[in-house]
Amino acid sequence: MRHLLVFILSVFLSHQICAQTYYGNVVDSLNKPVAFANVIAQQADSALIVGTVTDEKGDFILKLKNADSFDLTISFVGYITWHKKIAPAKSANLGTIVLSEEKTQLEGIEILAKRPSIHKEVDRLVFEVRNSIASVGGDAIDVLKKTPGVRIQQDEVEIIGRKGVRVLVNGRMSPLTGEDLSNYLHTLTSDNITKIEVITNPPAKYEAEGNSGLINIVLKKAKIDYFSGLVRSTYQKSTYSTFNLGGDLTYQKNKWATFFNIEGSDGSIHADEDNEIMFPDQNWNTETDIRYYRKQISGRAGADYDLSNHITFGVQYMGAVSRPDDGENTETKVLASDQTIDSLLQTKAYSDNDNYYHDFNGHFIANLDSSGRKVAIDLDYLVYSTDLNRTFTTRTLIENADPINSETFQNVSHLDLESFTSRVDVEWPTGFAALGFGGKLSFIKNRSDLSAYKMIRHVMVEDEAQSNIFEYNENTEALYTSASKSINKWDFKLGLRIEFTQTEGNSLTLSKVNENNYYKLFPTAYVTFNANDVHSFSFDYGKRISRPGYSKLNPFRWYSNPYSYTEGNPFLQPSFVDNFELSHLYKDNLSTALYISLTDDGSDQITLANSDNNIQATVMRNFLQEYSIGWSQSHTFGFKWIETYWQYDLNYTKIKSDLANTRAEQEGFNFYLELDNSFYLNANHTLLGELNFWYSAPGVSGIDKITESYAADIAFKSLCLNKDLQLALVVTDIFKTDRRTINSVVNGLSQKYNNYYDNRRLKFSASYRFGNRKLKNTQKRLSNEEERNRL
Numbered sequence: 001m002r003h004l005l006v007f008i009l010s011v012f013l014s015h016q017i018c019a020q021t022y023y024g025n026v027v028d029s030l031n032k033p034v035a036f037a038n039v040i041a042q043q044a045d046s047a048l049i050v051g052t053v054t055d056e057k058g059d060f061i062l063k064l065k066n067a068d069s070f071d072l073t074i075s076f077v078g079y080i081t082w083h084k085k086i087a088p089a090k091s092a093n094l095g096t097i098v099l100s101e102e103k104t105q106l107e108g109i110e111i112l113a114k115r116p117s118i119h120k121e122v123d124r125l126v127f128e129v130r131n132s133i134a135s136v137g138g139d140a141i142d143v144l145k146k147t148p149g150v151r152i153q154q155d156e157v158e159i160i161g162r163k164g165v166r167v168l169v170n171g172r173m174s175p176l177t178g179e180d181l182s183n184y185l186h187t188l189t190s191d192n193i194t195k196i197e198v199i200t201n202p203p204a205k206y207e208a209e210g211n212s213g214l215i216n217i218v219l220k221k222a223k224i225d226y227f228s229g230l231v232r233s234t235y236q237k238s239t240y241s242t243f244n245l246g247g248d249l250t251y252q253k254n255k256w257a258t259f260f261n262i263e264g265s266d267g268s269i270h271a272d273e274d275n276e277i278m279f280p281d282q283n284w285n286t287e288t289d290i291r292y293y294r295k296q297i298s299g300r301a302g303a304d305y306d307l308s309n310h311i312t313f314g315v316q317y318m319g320a321v322s323r324p325d326d327g328e329n330t331e332t333k334v335l336a337s338d339q340t341i342d343s344l345l346q347t348k349a350y351s352d353n354d355n356y357y358h359d360f361n362g363h364f365i366a367n368l369d370s371s372g373r374k375v376a377i378d379l380d381y382l383v384y385s386t387d388l389n390r391t392f393t394t395r396t397l398i399e400n401a402d403p404i405n406s407e408t409f410q411n412v413s414h415l416d417l418e419s420f421t422s423r424v425d426v427e428w429p430t431g432f433a434a435l436g437f438g439g440k441l442s443f444i445k446n447r448s449d450l451s452a453y454k455m456i457r458h459v460m461v462e463d464e465a466q467s468n469i470f471e472y473n474e475n476t477e478a479l480y481t482s483a484s485k486s487i488n489k490w491d492f493k494l495g496l497r498i499e500f501t502q503t504e505g506n507s508l509t510l511s512k513v514n515e516n517n518y519y520k521l522f523p524t525a526y527v528t529f530n531a532n533d534v535h536s537f538s539f540d541y542g543k544r545i546s547r548p549g550y551s552k553l554n555p556f557r558w559y560s561n562p563y564s565y566t567e568g569n570p571f572l573q574p575s576f577v578d579n580f581e582l583s584h585l586y587k588d589n590l591s592t593a594l595y596i597s598l599t600d601d602g603s604d605q606i607t608l609a610n611s612d613n614n615i616q617a618t619v620m621r622n623f624l625q626e627y628s629i630g631w632s633q634s635h636t637f638g639f640k641w642i643e644t645y646w647q648y649d650l651n652y653t654k655i656k657s658d659l660a661n662t663r664a665e666q667e668g669f670n671f672y673l674e675l676d677n678s679f680y681l682n683a684n685h686t687l688l689g690e691l692n693f694w695y696s697a698p699g700v701s702g703i704d705k706i707t708e709s710y711a712a713d714i715a716f717k718s719l720c721l722n723k724d725l726q727l728a729l730v731v732t733d734i735f736k737t738d739r740r741t742i743n744s745v746v747n748g749l750s751q752k753y754n755n756y757y758d759n760r761r762l763k764f765s766a767s768y769r770f771g772n773r774k775l776k777n778t779q780k781r782l783s784n785e786e787e788r789n790r791l
Helices: 002-017 139-147 178-185 785-789
Strands: 020-027 038-042 049-053 059-064 069-074 082-086 091-098 103-106 109-112 118-121 125-128 149-151 156-159 165-169 193-199 211-221 226-237 241-253 254-280 282-306 311-323 326-336 343-368 372-399 402-430 436-458 459-463 468-487 490-505 512-530 535-546 559-561 564-566 577-585 590-609 616-637 644-658 664-682 687-696 697-700 702-704 709-720 725-733 740-746 749-756 759-773
Touching: 020 759, 038 059, 049 059, 049 282, 059 125, 059 436, 082 091, 082 311, 118 535, 118 590, 125 241, 139 149, 139 193, 139 211, 156 165, 156 178, 156 211, 343 559, 590 740, 590 749, 644 697, 664 697
Parallel strands: 020 091, 165 211, 564 616
Antiparallel strands: 020 059, 038 049, 038 069, 069 082, 103 109, 118 125, 125 193, 149 156, 193 211, 226 241, 226 759, 241 254, 254 282, 254 749, 282 311, 282 326, 311 343, 326 343, 343 372, 372 402, 402 436, 436 459, 436 468, 468 490, 490 512, 512 535, 535 577, 559 564, 577 590, 590 616, 616 644, 644 664, 664 687, 687 709, 697 702, 702 740, 709 725, 725 759, 740 749
């Protein structure tokens, strides 16, 4: 359609000014547009007639005045120059022109010369997506699978050597986490992604919360007005089925930029949770079958308005309503010392859960001058609520006999959370260095009301000893400053963030108040030395804080039977982490990193089994000191039809425990290997395949020892209707081997856990994009991303 309009316009102009018009489209061998290629028209004696460059779509238009035949030359760095003799015409469509990559011979193997795919900036590693098969016919999840140092499992994003990750889009933090984040990343098409930035040690500008890195997804920008939409659906089959349906609309006109998104999902997954606890005279073997229901509707909407060329303000709403219910069937075999069955505990449970959240954001950006000085202000208000009603009945039996006892219990919990957050960020480049500074204020109120009931003579009677009303307030004030400077081949960046935190936990039922006021300094430092075009060396350091999630502070008890429960800890304290990393980049591809991580006052979940009454309490405690040193590498290589990406991580970890009833020390190695292979299955590059494999060796985590696990995945992808329609078929964990056994010793009692969460899945997805496809992302980095991440 676009070429037709260009043709009509060209014919009209040729009649008006007696000019000759030639137009065409330039692509590479992967059928991707070659932007900014030189298009030169020359006479036979090489004298220049006229010249231009291709736009972002690879399109060009040449206008000549009464020229005879001429030589047309199209060139771009990394490609063989294209030449052709063009006959005179009033108007001509030269069609699609393919530039071939320059080739060299290396010991009989044909290698394609490409632009660098990876380079190092002072505080981040940058992966140029355009040089990867991952940029064709996929989404952001597909691209992240090929990104050095990033690990994707079941659509969960991780950075190797870090516990968790936060995602930014065009430098703006996404407040989404978990399944919401995964769904959003599937909406970002790979051909709209320019690069991925991996930040293992976040600079002072970002919250010090969490021992996690950052991933910044940089999208192509629209230069003209546009409208774009996307509809998509996914059907997933494991033990049960799950269906997702969603859509996006993005519109920009004049000074307005708006977007709208809605997602819906309905279905369930199956989980097996098996554990064994070895008491002195008995073994308790528990097998639990769980069906997790997933019903949710979520949405995002927002608008930005340009008051002038330098000032923009906007609003954004984000919210969701969900019902993550579950049903459980649990059987516990109590075995005597001779392994005969002493008794059985059979539990049937159902949890009715209703959640919602609403998040409102207002933002203001002012570009103060042409030197890059800028001020950004964000205001956020968040409300979150969850209601949980859990009922379970446990029968006690003797083998092959009638029940000797039956008990029914009910737990009811209501949680309300309210958060207000504001932040200011200033960028202030000077002649000496690029400065940055700003601050943040956060005010959080959290109230949980839980009640426990036991059925007595067919009536639910409240157990006041197990009921509680708990209030938690947290205020945080933060200031930061940073400076970066380049000197010849050296790049430097220093930052300092200070955070003041005041918390108060109040159990109204127990009349017990716990207050904690503290402040901490969080320094960051980065040094990069670009020795030459082959070698780049970097060092960075950062201090982080891991505050407990709100659910971990809730003292609500979750019973699986009368002898086993899980509860939060309202007096859980934050932990602190120091991260060091020395890295090397070779030929813009082979990435190597040596890292050290030191954790102080770390928290973990442990099961305290009491041999006197057989009660098994799974609780959160601060008790860990952890020291880890690791080595990781990644590399990508390939030819015309295949691209292989590999990475591995080897680390040695030593843990010290402050709890007397656990191992005082534990140490060991952890190893992870990943191989991802992408294929073109036809000459037009519209049919693609993937074969991926990962392996995790036996290792240690906290006070636990973990067995090996591994999995193989396969995928096929088809691009239709000018690549607007994308169809994909994916099978994950083909051999059902993504399953680990966790072993630990607490209170002198051996414990073993073996869980499997339906990871073998068949997934079919379809998406269709419409509009002019000149997309521009309007995801806003909210000021309360840390607070939302802890939900």
